[in-house]
Amino acid sequence: MPELPEVQAVVNSLLPHLPGRRILTVIQHRADIACLHKFSRRSKGIDLAELLTGRTVRSLFRRGKRIVFELDDKAHFYVHLGMTGHLAWAATVAKAKRPHTHLVLNLSGVDGHDPGDLSFSDPRRFGRVVYLPPGLPPDADLGPEPFDLAPEDLHARLRRTRRPIKAALLDQTLLAGLGNIYADESLHAARIHPRRRTHTLRRADVENLLAAIRRTLSAAIAAGGSTLRDYRDAAGNPGRYVEQHAVYGRRGRPCPTCSSPIRTIAVAQRSTHFCPVCQPAQPRRRGRQNG
């Protein structure tokens, strides 16, 4: 479900409800969906109830693909949705329980008014809730936000490696927020072949790429993200950005720019969609070409 635009949509749909509310009860159905300090799959898990009960949610924001909650004791916790995670906000009256619900926080307003449930469900269980004690930042291991960094910074980061650009864009320590959909869409918008080696990108290429990433993400955020199958925001609304996909999920269909059939290849063990005409493997350059 979740890349930067979808996570932003979830945050946006929660913002009217959560800040200022107090966590009254915590129901955690399995320990191993939560962990301490860092995202881990082999951790035995932790009990969130003792850490969260009685706390007030100060603020809520997105960082990379993380949904970060700031608490009144200066601790944080974040939800990472993994592949199939889902956060739902519901007034306590109607509880339509999804299967695979692992955590339910009951929250109410300052005077006990306006109660509601925030529930986390995740069939595949790749998602996690990560708790950070006061003083520890929730994003120490993340690269910069695409909208925050300067092109020169991205260029410097890309020059440190020789990976295919697609692999680099998926690396959350290099740049936070892109996943398989928006990496492919951004590379198409920038007319860069996904197997292009990062260290061969020149300054103008990187400026072009960063601009393409920002355009792509902005448009996706405006559309509420991409719903391929299951994704919904916390109010249950799907995203509408798939209609605007140029390459992702469009193998064999015409490129919106040049009408050539979209192809898929494997890069960094992920299915990778691109237009062989708009994104040539050897871009024609002045002077000699490299291979």
Add this chain to the structure above:
DNA sequence: GTCCATGTTCTTTA
């Protein structure tokens, strides 16, 4: 039964 999936960490290889 097979293959594939919006993600990340851990392990192995080069």
Add this chain to the structure above:
DNA sequence: CTAAAGAACATGGA
């Protein structure tokens, strides 16, 4: 040593 490639995780749908 470091960087890159591969395996593993868990569930469901085509």
